[in-house]
Amino acid sequence: MSFETKKATWSDFLVFMQNRCSRAEFENWIAPIKYVSDCEQITLQVPNVFVQEYLLDNYKEALKSFFPKDKKGEPLISFLIKEGEKKKALKKPESKPKKKSEFEQSLSFNMSYTFENFIEGPSNQFIKSAALGVAAKPGRSYNPFFIHGGVGLGKTHLLHGVGHHIQSHHKKLRIQCITTEAFINDLVFHLRNKSVDRMKRYYRSLDILLVDDIQFLQNRLNFEEEFCNMFEVLINQNKQIVITSDKPPGQLKLSERMIARMEWGLVAHMGTPDLETRVAILQYKAEAVDLHLPNQLAFYIAEHIYNNVRQLEGAINRLSAYCRLMHLKPSQDVVDSTLSEMFQAPARSKISVDRIIHSVASMFNVRESDLRGTSRAKQVAYPRQIAMYLAKELLGESLIKIASAFGGKTHSTLLHAWKKIAQQLETDAVLRRQIQMTRHNIEA
Numbered sequence: 001m002s003f004e005t006k007k008a009t010w011s012d013f014l015v016f017m018q019n020r021c022s023r024a025e026f027e028n029w030i031a032p033i034k035y036v037s038d039c040e041q042i043t044l045q046v047p048n049v050f051v052q053e054y055l056l057d058n059y060k061e062a063l064k065s066f067f068p069k070d071k072k073g074e075p076l077i078s079f080l081i082k083e084g085e086k087k088k089a090l091k092k093p094e095s096k097p098k099k100k101s102e103f104e105q106s107l108s109f110n111m112s113y114t115f116e117n118f119i120e121g122p123s124n125q126f127i128k129s130a131a132l133g134v135a136a137k138p139g140r141s142y143n144p145f146f147i148h149g150g151v152g153l154g155k156t157h158l159l160h161g162v163g164h165h166i167q168s169h170h171k172k173l174r175i176q177c178i179t180t181e182a183f184i185n186d187l188v189f190h191l192r193n194k195s196v197d198r199m200k201r202y203y204r205s206l207d208i209l210l211v212d213d214i215q216f217l218q219n220r221l222n223f224e225e226e227f228c229n230m231f232e233v234l235i236n237q238n239k240q241i242v243i244t245s246d247k248p249p250g251q252l253k254l255s256e257r258m259i260a261r262m263e264w265g266l267v268a269h270m271g272t273p274d275l276e277t278r279v280a281i282l283q284y285k286a287e288a289v290d291l292h293l294p295n296q297l298a299f300y301i302a303e304h305i306y307n308n309v310r311q312l313e314g315a316i317n318r319l320s321a322y323c324r325l326m327h328l329k330p331s332q333d334v335v336d337s338t339l340s341e342m343f344q345a346p347a348r349s350k351i352s353v354d355r356i357i358h359s360v361a362s363m364f365n366v367r368e369s370d371l372r373g374t375s376r377a378k379q380v381a382y383p384r385q386i387a388m389y390l391a392k393e394l395l396g397e398s399l400i401k402i403a404s405a406f407g408g409k410t411h412s413t414l415l416h417a418w419k420k421i422a423q424q425l426e427t428d429a430v431l432r433r434q435i436q437m438t439r440h441n442i443e444a
């Protein structure tokens with residue numbers, strides 16, 4: 001590795017760490033480390049031995065994946081302890097975290113998941129402003145606030161955004177941000193240690209509970225019940241709960257009771273961003289890593305990666321690493337050779353009745369099977385008509401074929417639905433907006 005490459009790897013490691021730990025942890029422990037080496041081995045300058053111990057105790061695995069290893073598989077790094085000008089630096093830093101209590105494990109928010117870093121577009125504007133509302137008045141606007149949507153679309157980002165905002169604007173509130181898996185692990189730990197009451201007391205004393213990926217509560221009956229009880233205690237005291245999930249409540253395999261509780265407040269769908277928003281996200285991420293990305297290349301990438309923001313981010317990271325190592329500027333050729341395997345088939349060919357039904361079901365929080373079914377209940381029949389309208393608009397197939405894909409409906413049912421929605425669209429602005437958003441989602 002050349003000096004330049006090692007230095008660049010160190011910068012990549014720092015970015016990785018920033019995403020890994022809380023701001024306080026990063027500033028206390030990681031930021032003071034300086035990269036000094038210009039010889040064979042990587043040398044890190046640390047203000048005292050505690051920082052060195054901290055890094056090796058907590059992040060050895062990460063170091064091993066970024067830097068060369070010695071014969072024993074240990075990271076090939078040497079440390080240089082350099083006392084600061086002030087003697088103070090020799091002292092053990094005061095904020096060295098105590099052994100974290102079992103409840104604090106998941107308290108740290110990802111530093112970059114803030115509202116400011118969240119790019120808005122038609123697919124997520126509503127959900128972002130709802131999140132801002134929740135963060136501004138916890139427990140007093142939408143409670144619970146339930147965010148659902150596909151993988152890599154920014155659900156966790158917004159959840160942490162709520163956390164960051166509350167943490168800095170309502171300093172006294174007790175807040176816990178936890179993945180459903182960590183919650184289950186906590187519960188298992190306390191069951192084993194016969195300390196469930198302590199855990200209950202802790203959770204029930206919170207002001208804000210942020211729960212990521214509730215779908216992992218499916219098929220975990222005992223845990224579900226415990227979670228549901230805690231949920232009720234908090235909600236009954238107007239404590240704010242925010243939940244993310246890959247599906248709307250009605251599609252989760254959870255008890256009716258749990259589903260009903262989650263539908264009490266606001267259920268909001270995070271759609272896939274449209275082309276312009278994807279371009280804005282690419283440009284924002286490129287700027288963050290100092291990569292100059294011409295507009296037409298951003299459009300080109302955004303046209304080929306369309307349903308996952310995490311992949312857009314991955315594309316920028318890959319492109320920027322390649323350009324830096326090869327001393328190249330991004331060009332069409334460079335993009336093709338580095339990113340083509342990440343590219344997806346053109347979106348249009350993917351539109352199908354299934355996809356339309358899936359998007360409409362998410363948007364209106366009904367089951368896909370209801371849209372194919374025959375129930376005339378308004379909360380199902382109306383979204384079904386919208387799905388039929390969209391299918392006729394978006395698919396160039398025969399009406400008979402489309403109608404039969406809706407669980408064997410007739411051609412005249414489909415035409416009736418289409419006419420009704422088309423007519424209503426002329427006067428109903430809310431419906432126009434809903435259809436526009438669903439369409440964005442289907443076509444994205």
Ligand code: ADP
Pocket residue numbers: 112113117118119120124149150151152153154155156157158281309310313
């Ligand atoms: P999810 O929880 O929905 O799977 P994440 O919240 O983990 O997705 O988001 C995946 C990545 O994409 C994160 O790094 C996040 O910061 C980024 N991201 C998603 N949506 C946006 C957005 N609208 N603006 C900026 N970054 C975004």
Ligand code: MG
Pocket residue numbers: 155156157212213
């Ligand atoms: Mg997530």
